[in-house]
Amino acid sequence: MHASQNAVYAELNGNLIHISEVPRGASCGCLCVKCGEPLIARKGQIRQHHFAHLSGSECHGVNETILHRLAKEIFQEINSIAIPPYIFEKSRKLKHGPVLEHVESVARGGKVTINRIDLETAENGFVPDVTLHSGYKKLFIEIAVTNKVKREKLRLIRISNQPAIEITLKEEDAFLSRDELRLKLQTNLESKKWLFHPSQKDAERNYLKKLQDEIRKYNACARPNRARMTNLPVKKTFSRATVNHNPSSWELAIYDQNYFEFCRKHKREPTDEESRKLWPQ
Ligand SMILES: [Zn+2]
Numbered sequence: 111m112h113a114s115q116n117a118v119y120a121e122l123n124g125n126l127i128h129i130s131e132v133p134r135g136a137s138c139g140c141l142c143v144k145c146g147e148p149l150i151a152r153k154g155q156i157r158q159h160h161f162a163h164l165s166g167s168e169c170h171g172v173n174e175t176i177l178h179r180l181a182k183e184i185f186q187e188i189n190s191i192a193i194p195p196y197i198f199e200k201s202r203k204l205k206h207g208p209v210l211e212h213v214e215s216v217a218r219g220g221k222v223t224i225n226r227i228d229l230e231t232a233e234n235g236f237v238p239d240v241t242l243h244s245g246y247k248k249l250f251i252e253i254a255v256t257n258k259v260k261r262e263k264l265r266l267i268r269i270s271n272q273p274a275i276e277i278t279l280k281e282e283d284a285f286l287s288r289d290e291l292r293l294k295l296q297t298n299l300e301s302k303k304w305l306f307h308p309s310q311k312d313a314e315r316n317y318l319k320k321l322q323d324e325i326r327k328y329n330a331c332a333r334p335n336r337a338r339m340t341n342l343p344v345k346k347t348f349s350r351a352t353v354n355h356n357p358s359s360w361e362l363a364i365y366d367q368n369y370f371e372f373c374r375k376h377k378r379e380p381t382d383e384e385s386r387k388l389w390p391q
Pocket residue numbers: 142143144145146147163168169172
């Protein structure tokens with residue numbers, strides 16, 4: 111079943127409880143975690159036990175609310191969490207053809223001891239779902255079910271310069287027992303993704319340098335062609351000089367720029383005839 115409006119957790123006296131902990135029927139006294147309506151505990155022989163709204167209404171998104179709440183409760187119970195290594199990987203198809211790859215290890219990952227947990231405690235301009243304190247270090251944790259972390263929040267996390275990971279839970283995880291979900295949060299690595307790490311900035315700088323070097327290298331390759339072109343007996347005149355005379359540095363700069371633009375646009379080098387037209391008119 112696992113229909114999105116069915117749930118196996120409900121609220122009872124302010125606590126989140128599993129269907130296995132309550133008696134069958136409306137006497138369970140449970141309320142919906144999302145909308146607060148009274149629930150009925152359906153514990154029959156055939157279908158998986160679940161809560162239904164007494165009014166018969168469907169409550170979409172209830173499992174997302176449950177997962178957020180359950181995960182936050184579990185974080186207060188555990189004393190460690192396994193996090194994946196952070197490998198910075200960037201791949202970019204360069205305009206002139208080749209693909210530039212950059213892979214760099216940013217963080218080792220492993221087991222993080224939890225000394226203290228803050229839930230939804232405001233940082234500078236944003237509110238992380240969970241703030242984990244390990245020694246004097248902080249780790250922000252975002253729990254994503256259907257909604258991934260928004261761009262603006264990512265920007266603010268980056269400004270804070272603190273490490274952050276996102277844990278993605280599937281809606282069907284809301285049907286796990288508390289123990290099963292605890293195990294998943296503590297040990298599963300596939301569901302965890304790095305959003306930011308301060309050392310990432312070094313990796314980004316290294317990537318950028320590699321990219322600039324690559325472009326410089328390409329420009330250097332294009333230059334001999336330009337040098338060859340400057341010696342062509344081109345008749346076309348400039349306002350100040352002809353290209354078969356020594357072009358000024360300004361003309362060379364414009365030619366370079368046009369040449370590079372041409373290569374980018376056409377994904378090839380210009381023919382001799384075409385390159386003549388690249389000189390400033
Ligand atoms: Zn509801």
